[in-house]
Amino acid sequence: MTTLAGHANAPRGSIPARPSILQQMWTSRADYLYVLPAIVVMLIVIAYPIYYTIELSFFKTPPGLQLRDKIFVGADNYTAILSSEVFWRVTINTVIWTLASTLIAFVLGYGAALALHRDFAGRAVLRAILIIPWVISAVAASYIWKWMYHSDFGIIGQVLVQFGFTDRQPNFIDNVHTVLPSLIVVNIWREFPFAMIMIMAGLQTVPEQLLRAARVDGASTWQRFWHVTFPHLRGVSTVTILLLAVANFNSFIIPWIMTGGGPSNASHIWITHIYELAFGRQRWGVAAAYSVLLFVILMALGYFYVRALSGNEKEQGA
Secondary structure (H helix, E strand, O other): OHHHHHHHHOOOOOOOOOOOHHHHHHHOHHHHHHHHHHHHHHHHHHHHHHHHHHHHOOEEOOOOOOHHHOEEOOOHHHHHHHOOHHHHHHHHHHHHHHHHHHHHHHHHHHHHHHHHOOOOOOHHHHHHHHHHHHHOOHHHHHHHHHHHOOOOOOHHHHHHHHOOOOOOOOOOOOOOOOHHHHHHHHHHHHHHHHHHHHHHHHHOOOOHHHHHHHHHOOOOHHHHHHHHHHHHOHHHHHHHHHHHHHHHHOOOHHHHHHOOOOOOOOOOOHHHHHHHHHHHOOOHHHHHHHHHHHHHHHHHHHHHHHHHHHHHHHHHHO
8 A cells, every 4th residue: 555655656658767776586585595505506516617617717727736736827828829729639630520410410310200290000119219319328338339439340431341242351440530430420429319308399389280281381391381381480499599509519429539639639529528637647737728718618508698699588478
């Protein structure tokens, strides 16, 4: 009643002042108490490690030196990284790894989803088989493919020799020219089922009445796909590509287990190189600087991911 009376006595045409953010928080202080434990946990396990990594990136930590005795060097770590030949080679590897794995896995998953969306005998069994690469442990898959690529006993090389494609067993992961494409094949094999599942979920949202109307109007299969199905899958396709890109940028298990970044840094990507610098060479400052750069890139990808989700929600609301 007091609030209503106050508004009634206010000058006509005046707009009541909105409470400040602090005032709103104080008014809802009881609500914040419920989420306070979660906020504290997030500050401990997320915020503090990020802060400490950024701080450590400005210090030099020679091997054998305790972290508490680190030496402040300012931005020297970043300068050393950007002027390093290894950095640019690892960056090129990372770009090739991310783009090739993301795009090819998405295209294969897209095609598989369209094929499995139709009704045919054995569709459920085929779906289950195609999902296996995504369900299986990445560690187990890495060791299996490592043996399949083996230069002496690998089944892939034996098949190629048996059918006359080559005279001797190919050297897939011990050759600087073939190691990265070989790892990308493994990564695509493991990730395309994820894209397939996402697109299959998106296909469930395509209005069946529009497809029937287009069929009645004489539209061909391609025209129905391009003018009806494809526009409805644009949002889920964008989200899927961004999720695959983030996952590939952070991919560690397959390249590390299969090659450890070798030979001659030919299969090192950012995340494996950071791990080797930190835990192999104990260059914590340089590894932290690498991590900060990686964090900035991932934050940019996260921004586009949130934008894509917001766009999908607006389309659904409309």
